Amino acid sequence: MGGGEYHYDNYRVELLKARGGVDNGVTIEYGKNLIDAKQEKNIADVVTVIFPYAKYTAEGAEQKTYITLPEKVLQHENANKYATLRCEIVDFSGGMGKRNNNYY
16 A cells, blocks of 8 residues: 555545655554455465575486575565565576476
8 A cells, every 4th residue: 555645534435646745643454444455466375485405416426415505595575574474495406496397
């Protein structure tokens, strides 16, 4: 929400254009002055943290070697804006990331 100031009474809510306004201390709270809200986009599958790794077999070796980052995971800079962090393991063995059998 943003881009203006909300004006509401018992029957409707209006979004007024930004007026270079002043913070009047009003907070919109669910159950108090907000009864219903619709989410336009499903964010249930948003990944905020990844655990990247790669595996390879060195020349002459019999076993695969796994490589990870010293920090283990990478967190998106806006991850704190989500109520829940979601981490996925991403295989970079082929040079690109692979998640759910899709490369990106």
